[in-house]
Amino acid sequence: MAFVVGIDIGGTTVKMGIFEPEGKNLQKWEIPTDTADEGIRILPDIAASIDEKLKEMDLVKSDCLGVGVGVPAPVTKEGIVNGTANLGWKYKEVKKELEALCGLSAVIGNDANVAALGEMWQGGGKGKQDMVMITLGTGVGSGFIVGGKLIVGAHGAGGEGGHIRVNYQEEDICGCGNKGCLEQYASATGIVRLAKKKMAGETRETLLAKEEITAKSVFDAVKEGDQVAREVAEEFGEYLARGLSAMAAMSDPSIFVIGGGVSKAGEILLSYVEKYYKELAFFANRDVEFALASLGNDAGIIGAARLALDAVQ
Amino acid sequence: MAFVVGIDIGGTTVKMGIFEPEGKNLQKWEIPTDTADEGIRILPDIAASIDEKLKEMDLVKSDCLGVGVGVPAPVTKEGIVNGTANLGWKYKEVKKELEALCGLSAVIGNDANVAALGEMWQGGGKGKQDMVMITLGTGVGSGFIVGGKLIVGAHGAGGEGGHIRVNYQEEDICGCGNKGCLEQYASATGIVRLAKKKMAGETRETLLAKEEITAKSVFDAVKEGDQVAREVAEEFGEYLARGLSAMAAMSDPSIFVIGGGVSKAGEILLSYVEKYYKELAFFANRDVEFALASLGNDAGIIGAARLALDAVQ
Structure with missing residues (x-):
């Protein structure tokens, strides 16, 4: 029985899954x-x-169509990583090493891009061929799919939509060293920053004054009808729409699929973005x-499985 | 002998060429x-x-691998156009009609995208797989090539880099209805606009005061060392770099290949953009x-030939 392996390497756990070529998940761990x-030891582990799991499931390697892997770093088309923030890897020929270790052909991709592929295959973007996925977490990640294929780029640094400038007047510095990046307004930390700036000069009564401000507390207050929180959400929506408009022009x-921790605020978040997008886009x-992303933490292994399949189909 | 036909439909002339699959042009008219x-009558003409030319050249249709066509409008993947500014066409199934008329398989693309493909194949971007081409003419066109393939997009409106916002403070309106689009600063008309704004409050002596301002006169004055013109070129360079930085993040x-009438200013133009790009990009x-585009008016037919080849290879 033909199958593929999808792997999502994170800073604390490696998620893995065995999938049928049609997409059904047979096992995950x-x-x-x-x-x-x-x-x-990451790749040998x-x-x-994989060996152990295949044995347990009575699967043979010769039936494996390939292994797909998502890595939290830019990855070149040759499957090479030039340093990672969270895995300890410096220059590493991930594809070559993993293939030698497990005797299976492997395809390596950036984790945000791979998650986008997962959402296109089985999640919020199901059935679409031209999709942008935005992941609003601690930072802002993105993945661009065009004609069903991921944009990787010359240096493996395609799809860095979080670092598009959406404000040329910004004076605070982004983690990347520039100023005015989308990430400074639409990430969880960006929303907190917007809210704190607003609170600094605020005299109106607001739920935001009652507890520590988080992206969740801002959107909870929005749902309660809090006017100050709503104004923060408007700012967030306009900046995100500026970024999405630039992405769409290219x-x-x-479809835009929005995922990551911030997206747990739900449909209300989309409403703040969509309004400005319709006004600002070409x-x-x-x-x-x-649409909201729907695969949660499984997007990585599902997308990695799809990455492996795309390489053989 | 196998061959392809490349066609570039413009508002006043249709350029056509016969090419060998390796890229050599055998005939153009x-x-x-x-x-x-x-x-x-455009497609029947x-x-x-084509029929006439093949006869004259003693070529037979059964040796034709296909026809590629560039059209000055967004084109869907199905080869459908929904209106054009310069050809008179409204909804038109260009691929279907042309295939029926000439009995050859046809691929239709947007002219700016097709020209980018030409520059990648034989021009300023030769040998590259990941390229952005910017055409600075009356407007600003662009074409994105990723992994050797054109980005077409869901509505055939991919690669509209000229309508990325590079100034959120702009009050003048772009031809597209938005404000602050790259086209308002980096097109020939955009450069004239920047120069006229600068001249309005200008008391210094400058070559720009001596004749009607055009993009060419601005860059001619830059080459003469004119300080006012140089400041206009700095503004142009910074705005264009803002746009290119956003394009690159995705x-x-x-390589960036810069073409169009404005690019005739030559290498000096690149220097004004590159400086700001290195500062602003992720x-x-x-x-x-x-690099500068190098194929001039032939980029369209060469790219169209390549489009036809890509469809069969």
């Missing part, structure tokens, strides 16, 4: 990520875990759906 | 574009002209070459 010694998607790009 | 009666090119996207 995880192992800890051993980041000690520059992460030297993965190879050993890639012309039929006219030929306005006819776009907005 | 042009016919007038008959835009009367909603452009109803093209089909008749598509991560290895760090992972900074290692990019800048």
Whole structure:
């Protein structure tokens, strides 16, 4: 029985799954990520875990169509990583090493891009071929799919939509060193920053004054009808729409899929973005759906499985 | 002998060429574009002209691998146009009609995108797989090539980089109805606008006061060392770099190819853009070459030939 393996390497755990080529998940499990010694044991641990799981499931390697892997770093088309923030890896030929370790062909991609592929295959963007996925977490990640294929880029740094400038007047510095990046307004930390700036000069009564401000507390207050929180959400919506308009001018998607922790606020979040998007986007790009990501933490392994399948199909 | 046909439909002439699959041009010619009666005769004229030329060259249709066509409008993946500014066409199934008329398989693309493909194949971006081409003419067009393939988009409106916002403080309105689009600063008319604004409050002596201001006169004055013109070029360079930085955050090119009438200013133009790009781009996207387009008016037919080849290879 033909199958593929999808792997999502994170800073604390490696998620893995066995999938049928049609997409059905047969098994999923995880192992800890051993980041000690520059992460030297991560790939051997993965190879050993695959072997064990296949044995347990009575599957043979010759039926495996391939292994797909998502990594939290830019990855070149040759499957090479030039340093990671969370795994300890410096220059690493991930594809080559993993193939040698497990005797299976492997395809490596950036984790945000791979998650986008997962959402296109089985999640919020199901059935679409031209999609932009935005992940609003601690930072802002993105993945661009055009004609069903991921944009990887010349340096493996395609799809860095979080670092598009949406404010040329900003004076605070983004984590990347620039000023005015989308990430400074639409990430969880960005929303907190907007809310704190608003609170600084605020005299009106607001729920935001009652507890520590988080992205969740802002959107909870929005749902309670809090006017100050709503004004923060308007700012968030306008900045995110500025970023999405720039992304659409290039890639012309039929759908935006919004995921990450911040997206747990739900449909109300989409309403704040969509309103500004329709106003700001280039006219030929306005006819776009907005959807929430639906696969949660499984997007990575599902997208990685799809990455492996795309390489053989 | 196998061959392909490349066609570039413009508002006044249709340029056509016969190419070997390896890229050598065997013949090129042009016919007038008959835009009367909603452009109803444009495609029949093209089909008749192909027939005539093949006869003259002793080529047989069964050796033709296909026809590629560039059209000055967004084109869907199905080869459908929904209105054009310069050809008179409203909704038109260009691929279907042309295939029926000439009995050859046809691929239709947007002219700016097709020209980008030409520059990648034989021009300023030769040998590159990840390229952004910017055409600075009356407006600002662009074409994105990722992994050797054009970004078309869900509505055939991918690659509209000229309508990325680069100034959220702008009060003048762009041709598209928005405010602050790259086109308002980096097109020939945009450069004139910047120069006129600067001249309004200018007391210094400057060559720009001596004749009617055009994009050419601005860059001619820059070359003469004119300080006022140089300040206009700095503004142009910064705005264009803002746009290119946003484009790179998404598509991560290895080269920017700059073409169109404004690019005739030459290498000096690149220097004004490159300086700001290195400062404004996301760090992972900074290692990019800048080159001038080199195919001139032939980029369209060469790219169209390549479009036809890509469809069969």
